[in-house]
Amino acid sequence: PHEFFVQFNSNSDTINDIGRQISSHMKVAGKKFPLKELKKGVMCLALFPGDGVYYRAVIVGAISFNVQVLYCDYGNSDEVERSELYEIPDPWPSHPSRVYAALYLV
Numbered sequence: 001p002h003e004f005f006v007q008f009n010s011n012s013d014t015i016n017d018i019g020r021q022i023s024s025h026m027k028v029a030g031k032k033f034p035l036k037e038l039k040k041g042v043m044c045l046a047l048f049p050g051d052g053v054y055y056r057a058v059i060v061g062a063i064s065f066n067v068q069v070l071y072c073d074y075g076n077s078d079e080v081e082r083s084e085l086y087e088i089p090d091p092w093p094s095h096p097s098r099v100y101a102a103l104y105l106v
Contacts, residue, residue, distance in 0.1 A: 049080065054072070
């Protein structure tokens with residue numbers, strides 16, 4: 001089986017709003033709060049290397065000096081430098097993920 005993620009259009013306004021709030025937060029105070037707890041399952045703000053923007057993410061594993069994260073509102077994952085992970089302030093951790101995992105069989 002293979003896993004993929006589905007994002008509904010009805011969530012796009014919420015995702016965009018969270019994204020704007022995170023962007024403002026990172027410009028003002030975000031880099032003052034590097035992530036202290038680097039373990040699997042911890043929610044954080046992580047840089048997405050593809051566009052240089054920070055998103056909500058969950059740590060899914062460590063790879064030497066980097067950390068594997070899952071971007072919980074988009075479903076994609078990437079390897080991120082530990083120095084690009086930051087604490088996630090309230091209320092963002094309490095917002096549910098905006099994607100849904102699905103499986104298909106080949």
